[in-house]
Each structure stands twice: as structure tokens, then as C-alpha cells.
Amino acid sequence: MPTDTHQLEITTPSETEIALERAFDAPRELVFAAFTDAAHLPRWLTGPEGWTMPVCEIDLREGGAWRVLFRNGDGEEMEITGVFKEITPPEKVVQTERWGGDWPETLQTTTFAQDGERTIVTQTLLYPSTEARDKALASGMKEGTSVSYDRLAEYLASQG
Numbered sequence: 150m151p152t153d154t155h156q157l158e159i160t161t162p163s164e165t166e167i168a169l170e171r172a173f174d175a176p177r178e179l180v181f182a183a184f185t186d187a188a189h190l191p192r193w194l195t196g197p198e199g200w201t202m203p204v205c206e207i208d209l210r211e212g213g214a215w216r217v218l219f220r221n222g223d224g225e226e227m228e229i230t231g232v233f234k235e236i237t238p239p240e241k242v243v244q245t246e247r248w249g250g251d252w253p254e255t256l257q258t259t260t261f262a263q264d265g266e267r268t269i270v271t272q273t274l275l276y277p278s279t280e281a282r283d284k285a286l287a288s289g290m291k292e293g294t295s296v297s298y299d300r301l302a303e304y305l306a307s308q309g
Contacts, residue, residue, distance in 0.1 A: 155302070157295045159286075164279045167286060169272045171298050175305040177261045180268040181239035183301060184259060185209050193301040195219065196293040204228075211236055215244065231257075246274070253277045255285075 157171045173180050183189040186209075191202035196219065204218035211233055219227045228249060235243035239261055247254045256275040261268055276282040 157291065157298050159291050159294075161282065161286075162273070165276045165282050167274045167276070167282055167290070169274075169294055170269065172264065172267045172269050173298075173302055173305055174267055175309065176266075177263040177268045178239045179305060179308060180270060181242075181261050183305060184261075184270075185236075185238075185242060189304070190217070193304045194297050195300070196297055198296070209233065209236060253281045255281075 155172055155174075157169060160168045160170075162168050175183075183193065185207065187205040187207045190207070191205045194217070195202050199222045200219050201221075202217055203220055204216065206214075206216045208214050213233045214230065215233065216228065216230045219229075230247050230249075231245040231254075233242065233244045234256070235241065241261070242259045244257050244259075245254055246257050253276060255277075257272060258275075259270065259272045261270055274282075274285070276285065
């Protein structure tokens with residue numbers, strides 16, 4: 150558990166995994182919805198300033214597909230797709246994630262643990278190799294996730 154759980158902590162629990170953890174001052178059901186509902190996701194999961202999510206499609210069921218499309222002010226686009234493998238509301242979601250190009254498919258497990266008034270979110274990303282994991286770590290993942298999680302904290306506060 151991080152010392153200041155309101156800051157993003159990134160660890161590498163194995164040679165092929167990245168774990169991201171952060172606490173949010175909101176009930177678990179709301180945080181779960183923010184991660185799994187197309188009405189919430191585009192409001193916070195946009196990474197660095199200047200990016201938007203004009204497409205967010207979520208079929209929230211085991212075997213259901215999901216797709217998001219990000220776009221910046223210059224018209225550059227980035228698409229991410231995947232399939233839900235396991236859904237246990239409001240505790241856990243397991244899904245594949247594919248960025249396209251030469252990025253490998255990963256398996257992402259997200260857990261939502263109630264801790265008093267807070268929810269601890271832990272995302273574990275499983276890569277096919279150490280090289281793929283290290284490439285992801287060097288991609289700006291920490292900065293992009295930190296910005297998005299800060300935006301999520303503000304969004305969750307506005308929902309209560």
C-alpha cells in the first residue's frame with residue numbers, strides 16, 4: 150500500500166507485470182462505474198491535455214467488446230480495443246487491451262477495494278515479455294495515467 154494513496158504508485162510485481170495503484174475519495178460503486186460506463190469514461194480518461202475521447206463503446210459483459218478512440222487537437226488518433234474476460238461488480242474487471250500496431254495485447258485486471266470512505270483501485274497489466282513491459286513503462290505511462298487519475302478524482306468529487 151502506498152504511503153500517500155492519493156498519488157499514483159507504479160510497481161513491477163514481476164518481470165512481465167506493471168501494477169498501478171491509487172485511492173479515490175468516493176464509494177466503490179461510483180468508482181467502478183467511472184471505469185466501466187461509457188457515460189463516465191470520456192470525462193476523465195483522456196490522458197495529457199489536448200486529448201479527447203470522441204468514441205467510447207462498452208459492452209459490459211463477459212465476452213463483450215470495448216473500444217475507445219482518443220484524438221488530439223492536431224487530429225492525431227489512437228484506438229484501444231479489448232474484450233471483457235471477467236466482471237464482478239463492483240469488485241473486479243479483467244479485460245484484454247490492444248493498442249494496435251506493434252504493441253502486444255495485454256491482460257488488465259482492475260480491482261476496486263473499499264477502504265472506509267475511499268476506494269483503492271489497483272490495475273495490474275500483464276505483458277507477454279519483459280521487453281514489452283519495459284517499453285510500456287518508458288512510453289509516458291506514469292505521466293498520462295497520473296493526469297487522468299487526477300482528472301478522475303475531480304470528476305468523482307463533482308458526482309457526490
